[in-house]
Ligand SMILES: NC(=O)C1=CN([C@@H]2O[C@H](COP(=O)(O)OP(=O)(O)OC[C@H]3O[C@@H](n4cnc5c(N)ncnc54)[C@H](OP(=O)(O)O)[C@@H]3O)[C@@H](O)[C@H]2O)C=CC1
């Protein structure tokens with residue numbers, strides 16, 4: 449057997465190091481490289497016994513240690529660092545070689561890089577990887593874009609190291625060029641919405657029940673045995689149950705209440721605006737993080753308005769908990785429905801032919817948004833690949849319908865008590881907006897025509913019309 453490595457990983461921080469270990473544990477000889485050699489040395493020192501690692505001190509050594517066609521996974525910070533690594537790699541590679549960018553790149557960057565590298569005869573494979581540090585080691589969800597040809601080489605390796613659900617690998621070719629990074633971006637947008645909804649549920653339970661974080665952890669633990677079963681609900685119970693060793697207080701009470709973001713949620717919202725897809729839950733979740741970070745404005749508002757909250761009147765504890773659970777479940781359906789709509793819009797815009805049922809299949813395991821109901825999402829798209837909205841698939845429509853009274857009670861209680869619940873309330877408004885017989889958008893059209901002669905369409909006749917608002921108020925065909 450050749451001494452050359454079958455695949456290489458450059459960028460050996462938490463994700464790259466664990467991906468390299470995952471590959472090695474699965475029997476692949478892995479070339480490893482990092483800008484600063486210290487990380488490479490530590491990986492080999494600490495985990496060299498797990499498989500075959502071929503350390504390269506320089507990029508040239510690293511590339512020289514790879515079998516042809518070479519496959520290099522780049523796992524570095526997104527943006528300029530990724531371009532810097534690509535620029536270093538390209539002169540060392542030759543036609544047919546593959547560069548896999550497995551970081552959280554913006555899909556537009558991936559499209560640009562793919563096009564440029566195609567000119568060099570190289571395959572550039574923008575690949576979404578989800579699962580965090582542990583997933584990268586034990587089995588992530590992997591979403592490769594790029595050419596079908598590159599997937600023929602990379603697919604078997606990726607499918608081997610990916611998470612498995614019922615024996616099916618959580619990895620599939622998503623589509624050409626930026627498709628993999630696009631779906632990873634939307635995955636993260638859904639992740640933002642999911643986490644915001646969980647946070648709002650926690651806030652309401654705490655205010656309504658006067659419960660401790662540890663008691664609420666138990667509620668989440670129970671929820672994780674039903675429809676809401678998911679990785680994020682599971683780890684919510686862990687985080688809420690955790691006690692700070694320095695103070696003996698609940699961990700959530702000693703953490704600064706300012707949520708950070710690295711950009712994927714923001715990119716999701718920006719892209720949805722460009723594509724005209726109302727991903728309201730994801731947008732509210734992203735803005736809620738921004739609001740939390742505006743410490744000065746928050747202090748000024750506390751000063752101006754006070755922080756009083758009214759008591760939520762809870763007459764029946766179990767009913768209240770069930771109301772919050774149902775509101776969470778219905779809002780979560782909205783978040784996933786909006787995310788899958790966004791993916792469909794991206795797929796159509798860029799000609800990617802993304803299979804939404806197939807995507808739900810590979811999100812069932814390994815990734816951060818893995819959840820029991822992804823199986824149902826897969827079934828819904830398998831049964832009807834042109835489904836207008838996930839919300840109207842019979843299983844999800846039933847879940848939403850069952851939850852509506854609870855959803856309204858929870859949103860009303862939050863508003864009355866002065867507890868912010870932007871994701872719950874925007875999801876409910878989205879539901880009501882979608883199913884409305886008539887929307888007040890007709891008035892908006894009238895206003896637009898009035899001030900800007902933008903024209904409007906009528907309910908009873910085809911064509912565009914305009915009223916002479918400043919004159920005789922006669923209607924004309926535009
Ligand atoms: N952390 C997570 O849970 C997840 C992260 N991702 C994505 O995976 C990628 C890696 O994430 P993570 O492991 O957290 O590491 P970081 O995002 O913290 O990136 C650190 C790595 O990038 C390298 N690097 C930074 N700048 C340069 C540069 N100019 N040239 C060469 N190398 C550079 C560092 O090298 P050096 O050691 O020399 O500084 C190090 O190897 C990111 O794109 C991230 O968004 C995806 C899924 C989950």
Ligand SMILES: O=C(CO)[C@H](O)[C@H](O)COP(=O)(O)O
Nearest residue numbers: 552578579709710711712816
């Ligand atoms: O990709 C991920 C998970 O899927 C990363 O953990 C990402 O960093 C999460 O986004 P943010 O840091 O903005 O919360």
